[in-house]
Structure formats: structure tokens, C-alpha cells
Amino acid sequence: MKLKTFIERPVLSIVISVAIVLLGGIALATLPVEQFPNIAPPTVEVMTSYSGANAETVQKSVIVSLEEAINGVENMTYIYSTASNAGDVYITVYFKQGTDPDMAAVNVQNRVSKAQGQLPADVTRIGVVTNKQQKSMLKAVTLWSPDNSYDTQFLNNYLQINVIPELKRITGVGEVTLLGSNYGMRIWLKPDVMAQYGIVPADVTSALNAQNIESATGSFGENYEGVFQYTMKYKGRLVTPEEFGNMVIKSLPTGEVLRLKDVASIFAMAPPLIDGYGVASGFEIYLQDRAGGSVNNLYTVGLEFIAALMKRPEIGSAYTTFNVNFPQYLVEVDAAKCQRAGTTADAVLSTLAGYYSGQYVSNFNRFNKLYRVMIQSSPEYRIDPESLDKIFTRVEGGEMAPLSQFIALTKVYGPESLARFNLYSAMGINGESAPGYSSGDAIRAIREVAAESLPRGYSFEFAGISREESQTSSNTAIIFLICTVFVYLILCGLYESFLVPFAVILAVPFGLMGSFVFAKLMGMENNIYMQTGLIMLIGLLAKTAILLTEYAADRRRAGMTLVQAALAAARVRFRPILMTVLAMVFGLLPLMFASGAGANGNSSLGSGVVGGMLFGILAILFFVPVFFILFQYLQEKVKPVEFLPAPDWEIQSEMEAIEERKKNKNNSKQNNPL
Secondary structure, eight states: OOHHHHHHOHHHHHHHHHHHHHHHHHHHHHSOOOSSOOOSOOEEEEEEEOTTOOHHHHIIIIIHHHHHHHTTOTTEEEEEEEEETTOEEEEEEEEOTTOOHHHHHHHHHHHHHHHGGGSOHHHHHHOOEEEEEOSSEEEEEEEEOTTSOSOHHHHHHHIIIIIHHHHHTSTTEEEEEEESOOOEEEEEEOHHHHHHTTOOHHHHHHHHHHHSOOOOOOEESTTOTTSOOEEOOOOOSOOSHHHHHTOEEEEOTTSOEEEHHHHEEEEESOOOOTTOOOSEEEEEEEEOOOOOSOHHHHHHHHHHHHHHHTTSTTEEEEEOOOOSOEEEEEEEEOHHHHHHHTOOHHHHHHHHHHHHTOEEEEEEEETTEEEEEEEEEOGGGSSSGGGGGGOEEEOGGGOEEEGGGTEEEEEEEEOSEEEEETTEEEOOOEEEEOTTOOHHHHHHHHHHHHHHHOOTTOOOOOOHHHHHHHHHGGGHHHHHHHHHHHHHHHHHHHHTOSSTHHHHHTTHHHHHHHHHHHHHHTTOOOOHHHHHHHHHHHHHHHHHHHHHHHHHHHHHHTTOOHHHHHHHHHHHHHHHHHHHHHHHHHHHHHHHTOOSTTHHHHHHHHHHHHHHHHHHHHIIIIIHHHHHHHHHHHHHHHSOOOOOSSOOHHHHHHHHHHHHHHHHHHHHHHHOOO
């Protein structure tokens, strides 16, 4: 349908315009809108905890089993894990771009289920959580009490009950992480008092398992005719600290009973912060997604690698949080002494864990939620190694003996946390490029330094966004080549020629050159935003060049010579092309000189398109007419042009003007032969 149809039928034009506006409004209200393209890879995070275990124990007993089960899951690119001395386990599985995050989470969960039987009982009891999310934090929020009327624990619990569940139900939210301790029942054991009564933490655990339970108690009169049926209801789990305190631990010889409150302090709270109770609590919101040697050697090589990186001008900073100088105590149990005393090494270790590490032993219900019951000795009983003299375990004959009798401590140094990457021991290195250098420059510098400085048996890999950039940078040329090919094929169909489209295509390199020149002047890098702008630029330049060649082709078919057609098209389209390009440039200036959040991406996109349009307009106005003459001439050698019998009135007037100018020029020469 030609433009003439819309001019002659204005009502049709108005109806189509209104329909387009209405459809656009509906789409705007219903379709999802994102500020930035999704370039982060889909990720699934596996989390659990092994209370009281150090990083090395966590890695050997938990992470290795889970990683070996997860490794090789469909579409996985790499896997990264960390183990802390607090017993926390975090395993992050990264997937190929475009992977369905729901299926990725299901596949990982299935793999985790297979490994459950190999995990320690304490880990299985706590559970292994699998979440899908992007490894990019959307927002960090702080809830605070300005008048100090609420402490941190109250705020944490308020978030857990009233805020976080609501946020998790919002479409697009992958995970909400509380930056604080969960509400729970803390039972602070008193080792000296427990020793007097001859009990150990295992006795408290047994009492909790026996008395803090839910039970189906049945009913009276069921299945019997002629009587009323009465359902029996057990009170269920204990709820308040007072109820836990009254729980019976042991019957005394005097006929009295020993209750939990006699040997422990009970609090319905999380463990207090080191600096006491605060007045703020926070949480983080994450988007939903769509081994080469010893740890010490790894640390040494990593520090040498960082030192080599810092010598490169492209690297602004490089650092690691990995540290192997964290003070620890190596625990050794004398099995012979245990045997002579009539106990076992397991019993000694169980007592040690019960008092020092904190054990998850039961549950209780409150506020319509399920919370944990934790036992541990009071902080004042576990300050230093000498406290082992006051911690007792039960030996033969029911007597009590201090743990220091069976345990030897050796002060050592080790890592505070351990990490693994694709099942190999790893340490993370973070950094940024120096001013004036792009992230691509930094990536190249890292590769070069690694090739020069890393010893045999050590390697490196990028993670997160850097990994995506390092893998996709080589695809940039392919993407642009594909775009150019598609534009060329469309132009071939438009012109019914394989030669004339080159008059349009050859204008594109000028625009791309302008994009890179402007980006360099602005100190921008060739990132995903600039590449998105370049794809748009190809379309804009091609569209503008098409208008000019279309005008020239129409005039050639009307009977003008190649030169006359090219010059006439350039003359007619000069003002519209110039106005279109300048309007585009001025509209993009705010992006080009953007500041604040997202400024780098906005400036990269704006600079690339502005530079490309300015350079491209010169090519379109001065080179495209020349290209048209050349390739149209070659095309006519293959297939002669078919002239129109009756040219358009506008073209006819232009031809008459050309003839008039030629006539005036000839008359001028005749009148002025010199």
C-alpha cells in the first residue's frame, strides 16, 4: 500500500492511528517492562547449615557430597561454593543464558535429594534449601526504630512474620534474605550446675525429644454404637520460655524432680549481638531468574597473582577476602583415657558439641510459625580453652569428669571460610578496571597475567557478569555480521537486485566507526549497552539511506541519468535527513551525559548512537549517492532499467527544471564563448 492511499483516505489513516495507540496502551499496561536487559545468568542457590562445624569439616562432610550430586546438572555452566566457620553452606549453580530457571531449580533439587542420605544427621534435620534467583541484589532495606522502643530481635521477628512473606509473593522476587538472626528458643546450659546433678547435654536433648512433641491421641467411643465420641487433644509442643523451664530433666533421690530451668536459662529470642541490642534490622531482595594443591599454597599463589595484576595499568584494584591466618584450636581426643574412664570418644565429642556449638534439638510453634529450639552453654562458660576444666561429661559409674581430662588443644591457623569452584578448591579475587580502561581491557590483562604468573596446576575462571562478558565479547562481530546480512537480504527483496543494496550497506561502517570514536572520546567501553545501540544504529542508518536510494531509483526509472537521479535525490532528501538525524542526536544527549544510577549504561548507549549518527549522516549525504551511481550502473549492465511511461508529476517537474538549467547553461556558453 502506497503513501498516496493514506493521503486520499484520511478517515482510514485516523482509524489505523487510533487503533495503534489503543493497542500500545493495552500493551503498556499488561506487558512486563524491565529497565535493563537480563544479562545475568540464571542461578540456583543451595543453602544449609551444620551447627558448630568449622569450614573444613563443612566442606568435607556437606559440600563435597552436594557438589558431586549437583555437578553436571542440565545446562550448568559452573558451580561455586563457600563454607564458613559458623557452619553455613552456600552453593551457587550457574546456568546457560536462556535456561528456564524453574526447570533449573527442579533439576538441582532432584540432585540434592539424592545426596540427602550422605549428609550428617544435624544437616538433614535442619534441611537443605534450594532457591532460584539472580546473583544480583535488587534492593537492600532497613527497618529501624527511631525512638529505640523496639530492639533488633523484635524488628527481625516483625520482618519475618509481616514483611518478608509478603515480599516473597511478589512476582519477580527470587529470595528475600534477613540480615540478622531468626527468632527461636535459646536454652543456655550451665555446665557447672549440670555436673553437680550428673547430667550432660544429651540428657537435655532426650528430654526435649520426649516431652516437646506433637501427638495424635485418638478419641473415646470411636466405632462404638450408642455412645458419644470424644476426641482427645494433646497440648502439643511447648510455647513459652516458662513452659520449657518447667520441663522435667531428671528425678532426684529425694523424690523431687530436676527441671530445665534449674540447669539452664531459657530465652525466646535470637542470640544477642556482640555490641548488645540495636535499633535496626535489614533484609536484601534478590531477583527471581528467569582442587590444583593445599589451601595455604592456593592462598600464596593467589596473593602473587594479585600482586602481578596490580602492576598492570588496566587494573585499578584487586583484592581477596580469603584468609588462612584465622586463629583456631585443633581438638584431639585421647581415646586411651576415654577407655580407662569408662566412656567413649563419641560421648566426649557429643558433650563438647552440646555445650559449645549449639544444637538444633526441637521445635515450637508461635505466631502461627514454626521456630527452632537450640541448646548451648551460656556464653560465660565457653570463653576460653580453660573453660574445658568446668565442662563435665559422664563416665563409668555415673560420675562426672572434666572434658579437659580427655581433650588436648593445639593452637593453629587456618581459613575462616573455604570456597570451591566447579568442585576445585578456589579463592575469589575481586577488582575493577583503572580509570580510562574498560572492563574488556581488564579482562584481557587478567588473561595475560594469568598466562605469565600462574604456576603449573593452577588456573582461573571468571564468574558472574565478568564471565558473561568474557564469553560474549567474541560473539560481537558475529552478531553484527548477522544483522548486516539480514538487512542486505531485505534490501535485495526491496530493490529486486543483489547489487544496489550495497549502496545502503556501505554506509553502515561509517556509522560504526563514529560509534567507536565517540565511545573512546567519552571513555566508554564496548559493553552490552553500546552493542544494543549499535544494532539500533544499523537499522537507523539503513532506513535513512533507503529513503535516499529510493528517491534516486524512482528518478532513474523516470528517465533521468544516473548522475541526475543521484543529485536530485540528495538535494530533495538533504533537509529531511538532516532534521531527522539532529532530532535523534539532541534526543540522545541526556543519555550521553547521564549521571547517577545506571549512568555508565546510559552513556554507553547514547555515545555510541550519537557518534554513529553524526558520522553516518556524512556517509549518507556524500557517499551513498556515489555508491548508488556505481552499483546501479553495474545492475543495468546485468538487467537494463525499465523506464516508466508516465513519471510522477513531482519527478516530471524536477526533470523540467533540470532541462531548463541545461538550456540556460548552453545559452550562457553561446553568449559568452570565452
